[in-house]
Amino acid sequence: MKLIPPFGIDLGTTHSSAAIYLPGAASPQTFDDGQGSQVMPSAVGLSPAGDLLAGRPAFETRFGPTPPLTSFKRRMGQSDELQLGSRTLTPIEASGHLLSALVARFAGQLQGHIAQAELRLERALITIPAYFDVTQAEATRRAGTLAGLTVIGLLQEPTAAAMFYSWKHRLQDGNFLVYDLGGGTLDVSVIRCMAGEYQVLxxxxxxxxxxxxxxxxxxxxxxxxxxxxxxxxGTRFNEPDDRLRFELLTRYARGLKEMLSTHDTATLELEGNFSDREGRPVHARVEVSRPEFEHAIGDLIETTLGACERALHQSGEQARVGLADIDHVLLVGGSTHVPAVQQAIARAFCGEGVSRAEHPLSDSPEMCVALGAALHAATLGRLRLESDAGGAALELVDIPSGPGEPLSGQVELARQGQPDALELREAAETLARAPLRSTHTPGVWNFFIPALPEGVSERPSATLVDGAGLPIASLPLWLPRRAPAERPAPTPALSNPAVLSRGIFLEIVKDGKPTRHALIPRGAHLPTRATHRLATADTSGAVVLQLFQDRLPIHTLVMPLPEHSAPGTPLTLELDVDETLSMSAKGTIGAQEFWVRIDPPRTPPELDWPQIEALMRRADIAARQFWGMEARRFERDVTPLITGIEAAVHQDPLRLQILARRLEALLDEFAPRAERIPGRGRVDATLDGIRRAVYYSSGDVQGISRDAWRARLDRLTSEVARVWDGPDDAAWRQLADRVQATYETVVQDEARFLRADPEGYARRMLDTCQSRMARVRLELREFALSGDAERRALQEREIDRLAQRLDAEVLVPLNAIKARADALPLTRQTDALEAIHVAIDHLELGLQRVRTLGLLKRQES
Incomplete structure (x- = not known):
């Protein structure tokens, strides 16, 4: 008999693993590489004979002439070709080969665990980051198929981790902040569990x-x-071997990083392992302290905290779940072993007065995603049993732990004939008979046995019989036993296991111009279905449905119309997106029906330099059209991107593409069209800012009551929608200016109100000081230094000087205020905080000067 249970796979950037919850087991069983590790390096390499290797054997070739492929998960969904010696692999092919090796090793490890049954691993649930888009999710599915697996589902990694933590620690209903920092990806989710159901917020x-x-x-x-x-x-990759030298240092650094998680210092001994540019073998002993390492990665950790804050902001807007409502903070991923990461998360998101979580929870951070996937796979997939002859197969849905419990599932018959019933037999004695009900799948029938009688053995047989009671096919039936005390916690019903990371749009025409109409918004819970009613706009004799995920075209459907179809012919479009990001569309146009599966889009080609230059020109044009606070916001976000692009163009082609796409997304938000600046989203955000200032106020704002403000804001919201949909660009600009002017006046009024409330003013000043300090520190650490060595040296000196000033003029006095807050009079607190704000102003100006350091200016005539 063949036993084919579902299992879970964590396909990671640095390491991958698998786990399975075998029927009858007390807990999931994890992958073991045979050398004491539960994870396999996510590496694909070449043997000396030129054969493909995967996992640890591939990783061990890292110092050889052909380094292995690693971190290819970062490129999933891209059309890149990865060079491995003389061979070329796509990210999907590399992932597929890795999965094949992982499953083969795991299957070999599990053989013999089930007596008299051959255990086969063919049906897997694979986890993906919550931030993966349609293309990346489909690439993961294709990698699983390439590895010979039936992919029964894709599950977002933070949800899998939350399932494991809930099961392991018997956590009750609550709100989770899941911080997943792996080798190559950061994934943050806010998840709510209610009555066993998980919802991603x-x-x-x-x-x-x-x-x-x-x-x-x-x-x-x-x-x-x-x-x-x-x-x-060197400091750049000017010579062909520079990148190889740096890659070697990166591999040494990985070992040092792991040592620094448990030791204050770590030492690297280099004994001529490689040579420098002048051909001299490098013999050196380099010691690194933990504070030095933490200083080097401080800005990266700050960036991860910003992602947490954005996720909490989104959950606050969608479900009113903010940081104060978080019950548990979960650490996931091997990089959370770094003490600085743990400390930063604890300071920012745990403790009394911050959230309900006393401290972050860390339990098998490398394995919790795979373990959660195994738990979910055990309920999502069915336990499949096949006869050795291959004539029949059973898939069990409900696994009984003893007599008196139901047994249900499906029967699949490969031979001719239609069974009428399924019997469980032992020693030729009929124990139970279940009628079979036909399903929509040919050759498949459902069955349900209400209760197994007393005395059922461990291994009865299942026989399919026809109407006359004659057997059609039979197979041994393995009925597992699990002691009631060892049964798992109630399995969560994943009503909303995933959310859409990017919105789905349809291109339509308004007032003779193409525009985008939102079908499903970003953040929508999956699975989801949206129905929209539209109409034809011309007499072209065809309908063109062009779908986008954000700005990425994902599908175009052209349908001919009956001759002489009039404009205004109604069309109904229904779009379905399931939890694995598979999409389909159906609808009607007149009397005509249509259905189409939406295949995943091809990754857009890399932007060439003229396209990137065009984006930067768009940014320059847009910057001149903003004013006030909106101008400062745009400049704050766009300037680091522009300088980063200019620095990466000759040093880091991959980062160049990442920054260029981020600039493109920023422009889509602030200035989607040259004639409509700012965009609709920015004006809506400004309206939300007015609402917050008005509704959070305890009294009138600008002499206007809250009810009057509500009516005024409703009118403004309607006017924004009407003018945006209209053809008058000048009217849109005037309305946007009026909304922004209202916002700036309200914010100033709010500041005056706070000044009348010394305690509230001091609290707001302190929060603002801390956020501004964090932003300046981040900008200092992420500053894109010049590729020219001499100018870079000038910039580095100035950056170091500003960093020292930040500590001396901002951090030290800010900590002093916080330490003496109870004893310091409010007037002295506010005076000191205002002085700190002035110091931050000077630092921001200094940071701007670094970008122009050494440049000339025109001589005044």
């Missing part, structure tokens, strides 16, 4: 931020030390 993250970036920062520190010791390793 907010997501954020970065597909290009993880422990690998920690390794590169530490490698940069090692390179600087070696340069200072007289070796010529």
């Amino acid at each position: 907010g997501i954020d993250g970065d597909n290009h931020l993880g422990g690998d970036d920690f390794d590169r920062r530490l490698a940069g520190l090692l390179r600087s030390r070696l340069n200072a010791a007289g070796y010529a390793l």
Whole structure:
């Protein structure tokens, strides 16, 4: 007999793993590589004979002539070709080969666990980051199929982790902040569990931020030390071997990073393992302290905290679940072993007065995603049993733990004939008979046995019989036993296991111009269905349905219309998106019906330099049209992107593409069309800012009552929708200016109100000081230094000077105020905080000057 249970796979950036919850087991069983590790390196390499390797054997070739492929999960969904010696692999092919090796090893490990049954691993649930889009999710599914698996589902990693923590620690209903920092991706989710159901309320993250970036920062520190010791390793990748040298240092850095998680210092001994630019073998002993490492990665950790805050902001808007409502903070991913990460999360999101979580929970951070996937797979997938002859198969839905409990599932018959009933037999004695009900799938029937009689053995047989009681097919039936005390906690019903990371739009025409109509918004719970009623706009004789995910075209459907169809012919469009991001559309146009499966889109090609230049020109044009606070917001967000692009163009092609796409997304938000600046989203956000200021106020604002403000804001909201949909660009600009002017006046009025409330004013000043300090520190650490060595040295000196001023003029006095808050009079607190704000103003100006350091100016005539 063949036993085919479902199992879970965590396909990770740095490491991958698997787990299975076998029927009758007390807990899930995890992957074991045979060398004491529960994870497999996510690496694909070449053997000396040129054969593909995966996992640890591939990782061990990292110092050989052909380094293995790693971190290819970061490129899932992209049309990249990865070079491995003389071979070329796509990210899907590399992932598929890795999955094949992982499953083969796991299947071998499990053989013999089930007596008299061959255990086969063919049906897997694979986890993906919550921030994966349609293309990346489909690429993961295709990798599983390439590995010979039947992919029974995709589950977002934070949800899988929350399931495991809930099961392991018997956590009750509550709100979870899941912080998942792996080797190559950051994934943050706010999840609510109610009555066993998990709902994802907010997501954020970065597909290009993880422990690998920690390794590169530490490698940069090692390179600087070696340069200072007289070796010529450079600071850029000007020579062909520069990148290889830096990659070697990155691999050494990974080991140092792990040592620094448990030790205050770590030492690297280099004994001529590689040579510098001048051909000199590098012999050196480099010692790195934990504070030095933490300083090097501090800005990256701050970036992860920003993702948490954005996810909490989204959950607050969608479900009114903010930081104060968080019951548990869960740490997931191997990079959460870094003490600085744990401390930053604890300070920011745990403790009395912050959230209900006393401290972050960390339990098997590398394995909790795979374990959660195994738990969910055990309920999502069915336990499949096949006869050795291959004539029949049973899939059990409900696994009984003893007599008196039901047994249900499906029967699949490969041979000719239609069974009428299923019998459980032992020693030729009929124990139970279940009638079979036909399903929509040919050759498949459902059955349900209300209760197994007393005395059922461990291994009865199942026989399919026809109407005359004659057997058609039979197979041994393995009925597992699980002691009631060992049964798992009630399995959660995942009504909303995932959310849509990017909105789905349809291109339509308004007033003779193409525009986008939102079909399903970003953050919608999956699965979801949206129905929209539209109409034809011309007499072209065809309907064109072009769908986008954000700005990425994902499907175009052209349907001919009956001859002489009049404009205004109604069309109904129904779009379905399931929890694995598979999409389909159906509808009617007149009397004509249509249905189409929406295949995943191809990844857009990389932007070339003229396209990137065009984006930067768009940013320059847009910047001149903003004013007031909106101008400061746009400049704050766009300036680091522009400088980062200019620095990455010759040094880091992959980061160049990432920054360019982020600039494109920022422009889509602030200035989607040249004639409509600002965009509709920014005006809506400004209206929300007015609402917050008005509704949070305890009294009248600008002499207007709250009810009058509500009516005024309702009128403004309607006017914004009407003018945006209209053809008059000048009217839109005037309305946007009026909304912004209202906002700036209300904010000033709010500031005056706070000044009349010394305690509230001091609290607001303190919060603002801390957020501004964090932003300046982040900008200092992420400053895109010039590619020119001499100018870079000028910038580095100035950045170091500003960082020292930030500590001395902002951090130290701010900590002093917080330490003495109870004893310090409010007037002295506010005076000191205002002085700190002035210091931050000067630092921001200094940061702007760094970008123009050494540049000339025109001589005044």
